[in-house]
Amino acid sequence: MRNKYVLIYQEMVQKIEKETFKANEFLPSENELAEQYQTSRETIRKALNLLAQNGYIQKIRGKGSTVIERNKFDFPVSGLVSFKELADKMGEKPITAVHQCAKVSANDFIQKQLKLKDNQEVWEIIRTRSFSEQRIILDKDYLITKTVPYISKDIAETSIYNYLENELGLIISFAKKEIIVEEPTAEDRELLDLEGFHNIVVIKNYVYLDDATLFQYTESRHRPDKFRFVDFARREH
Amino acid sequence: MRNKYVLIYQEMVQKIEKETFKANEFLPSENELAEQYQTSRETIRKALNLLAQNGYIQKIRGKGSTVIERNKFDFPVSGLVSFKELADKMGEKPITAVHQCAKVSANDFIQKQLKLKDNQEVWEIIRTRSFSEQRIILDKDYLITKTVPYISKDIAETSIYNYLENELGLIISFAKKEIIVEEPTAEDRELLDLEGFHNIVVIKNYVYLDDATLFQYTESRHRPDKFRFVDFARREH
DNA sequence: GAGTGGTCTAGACCACTCA
DNA sequence: GAGTGGTCTAGACCACTCA
Structure with a gap:
């Protein structure tokens, strides 16, 4: 069984790639996500930090997290790639x-x-x-x-x-x-x-x-x- | 006043660059660091995660965090550089x-x-x-x-x-x-x-x-x- | 002033390492 | 079995946004 925050991260990556969460729109708030996933806010925040690090979202203080427009073909997640x-x-x-x-x-x-x-x-x-x-x-x-x-x-x-x-x-x-x-x-x-x-x-x-x-x-x-x-x-x- | 975990991160970067913490040696444990900096372990962990992300340390479960050997000239911290x-x-x-x-x-x-x-x-x-x-x-x-x-x-x-x-x-x-x-x-x-x-x-x-x-x-x-x-x-x- | 994300805490339980 | 790092919690306080 994988970690909760990794599972949430992966599920949200899916939703962004399938455009359930669309580019330039806001994600549900951290409190809402904590409620939805029946977990604490810090765990949600770990998932969101992964998304931000990998270029999926931009967090904006006081407002929320928006989905970054990405051309998947042009900009795959960077890092080690075989x-x-x-x-x-x-x-x-x-x-x-x-x-x-x-x-x-x-x-x-x-x-x-x-x-x-x-x-x-x-x-x-x-x-x-x-x-x-x-x-x-x-x-x-x-x-x-x-x-x-x-x-x-x-x-x-x-x-x-x-x-x-x-x-x-x-x-x-x-x-x-x-x-x-x-x-x-x-x-x-x-x-x-x-x-x-x-x-x-x-x-x-x-x-x-x-x-x-x-x-x-x-x-x-x-x-x-x-x-x-x-x-x-x-x-x- | 900056955030506590950023200050701790910066101080530890200094110590690694001045070789107070030497390459291939272990850092003090998270509990020890929490004690030293009079803070909680999660805050120490945020500082250590920054160090890991930027290639200063490698965290090894059950053992501790070792300082990664780095040739500063060859491998500056990557990312956006003007x-x-x-x-x-x-x-x-x-x-x-x-x-x-x-x-x-x-x-x-x-x-x-x-x-x-x-x-x-x-x-x-x-x-x-x-x-x-x-x-x-x-x-x-x-x-x-x-x-x-x-x-x-x-x-x-x-x-x-x-x-x-x-x-x-x-x-x-x-x-x-x-x-x-x-x-x-x-x-x-x-x-x-x-x-x-x-x-x-x-x-x-x-x-x-x-x-x-x-x-x-x-x-x-x-x-x-x-x-x-x-x-x-x-x-x- | 209600809602947002950012930081910090103190504690819990777990998997792993090593003697 | 003592010590290590990894995860998760529930709650606190803060700075910021926006109507």
């Missing part, structure tokens, strides 16, 4: 080709990224993603073998995240992301259909578990014309 | 040149971005940012005149955000951001030192006030070699 989730939203089904899926000794660069003490073994997974017969994205994943003792080409072909979370029971907690633009490497030129593009957008991702241990480093290398990153951010005051 | 804040963190002082600062009639594109009904007037501000004598960034800002009745070249040269928040008293609440890569326009070629680069990284920003009204659309156009975006994101479960 490639598969992203592709679902893009509509078109990508084809994944696995070029490498093996335990290798970490080179200096990977050692540094994953803060390894010595040249431990890591899983190296190299994949390309194709849309309409064009190889657009090169994904390079490095996973610590202590946390992920085994992984197969089959898994790499579907979803690594699904395997990590549902099969291994790992709880992914947060990630640090960096986006930069680089010159294509020889590997990029070989594995991607660059079509004359002179740059590659590189998304570096450092992924952490719920005990704050770093266990994965990922580089997602995109052809620039197909790259798009969207984000919803609240300003701190 | 150019001036960003430049402060980069160390080098940029030079801003204002090319345009005028009320103009909104063209079709701007009307669409700002969801205007007709061709209202908007403030158009076009600026370049130089580092080491190189014009690296082209900023194009469009502000709704109803919200921002007046703005000057002087303001555009320093910080628009400072003016909006401290002079006009506007409360900026959230923004939707989109990052894509484009071919340089004629304007990019004219106003930036492209040095042969074939692409421009474009950050589109839709900025909203605390009453959920959209009042500003910004395009920040970066030379790709100097572009860098970092983010801290928690995964939703």
